Amino acid sequence: MYTSPLREFSRNDYFDKSIINDDMAEYTFDYFFSGKRIGSRKDLIDLFVVTWIMDDVENIFIRYSIYSGDKTSWKDKITEQLKKLMYDINVRKLLVDG
Numbered sequence: 001m002y003t004s005p006l007r008e009f010s011r012n013d014y015f016d017k018s019i020i021n022d023d024m025a026e027y028t029f030d031y032f033f034s035g036k037r038i039g040s041r042k043d044l045i046d047l048f049v050v051t052w053i054m055d056d057v058e059n060i061f062i063r064y065s066i067y068s069g070d071k072t073s074w075k076d077k078i079t080e081q082l083k084k085l086m087y088d089i090n091v092r093k094l095l096v097d098g
Contacts (some may be wrong), residue, residue, distance in 0.1 A: 005065065006047060006069040006077050016059040019090040025056035029086075031078055045071040051082045053089065061089050 022028065031051040038044040047067040054060045063085045067077055086096045 004069040006067040010066040012064045014062040021055040023091040046053040
């Protein structure tokens, strides 16, 4: 039986600035998520993920996304969203991968 992968259906970004002040300075990041099953199939979900980063001068970068599809990759989607957010605000790839 075919199961559709988790796909992003909605995204909203709320950034104080377009890029991080200094990716070598101290910054904080975190995430939270919520999910629910879709219909009668136990393997399909809607996943709501919020990731945020605050830089050293307290600029905040928040991303809200909604995913829908097969639940097996939900952990990977959260990690992927945080990495994409970091890339989008110009955090160096070496720091993101670390």
